[in-house]
Amino acid sequence: MQTELPYRGRFAPSPTGPLHFGSLVAALGSWLFARQAGGQWLVRIEDLDPPREVPGAAQGQLSTLADFGLVPDQAPWFQSARGDAYATALDALLASGDAFECHCSRSDLEASGGVHRRCVGQARAGRRPAVRLRMPDVELTFLDRIQGEFRQDLGREVGDVVLRRADGYWAYQLAVVVDDAAQGITHVVRGADLLDSTLRQVYLQGRMGLPTPDYAHLPVVRDSDGRKLGKSLASLPVDGRDPMPALRAAWRFLGQDPGQLPAAGAPEQVLRTAVAAFDPNRAPRENSWQSVQEK
Ligand code: GLU
16 A cells, blocks of 8 residues: 655745745745645755855845744755755766766757757867756646646757756756655645746656656736736835735735735734635636735
């Protein structure tokens, strides 16, 4: 008999700035799904890209999460400390022939719209190769809990994915697959901007003999005209000193009944009520920032 693994979810912010409304939605959404299933909730800091990292951002995000009552069940993992695990995984993929070294530059791939199917670049002195995952010509599908069926032709639409960049940094796609498995993540709840990355991760899990978690992609925060938010209220940092307005807005954004949440109270207390009232089936496929503003 197969024993069901206990639910384990996670929130994986990139430390590129303070926590904003979009990241609060992903944090709260992943927390609510996990807690309602009686599961654990972990936080993993994706500090893989030092040039894009803002000093102090990771600690700032963690302390803002705590202000909202969102406290992980284990000490957060930092991907910057996980290089050995990624190197071991990459070595195995190189040894099996699933991964290969590649000298193609961005401009080499312009003619193919950035999609890598075979190497066209030359080795250059002083430049390390990137390492890519060999993608087959295969169409894969998966069933997302919120977004429904998602289909992608990996070879044609995605091409050979970078696992280690030419500048030596680890790529997100490798790190996320290694760490979701290493942390025993059974359910991934995150923003729908990552829907497009999911089948790369599913394919890589298969090649590495790792389990595939369940996926639920929350709506991306958009303006009412459908554009992804740039410089607007929703991209401003959420205020940890006054968490209730943003918490209520995130709750509504997740399609939940605002009448179920107390108007005030300590965040921990409000969250306890929220878990009991949370209805995962109400989470919408799309939503806009304007629609959740209280009049
Ligand atoms: N770091 C990504 C983000 O901040 C999330 C990656 C993931 O959840 O897999 O959007």
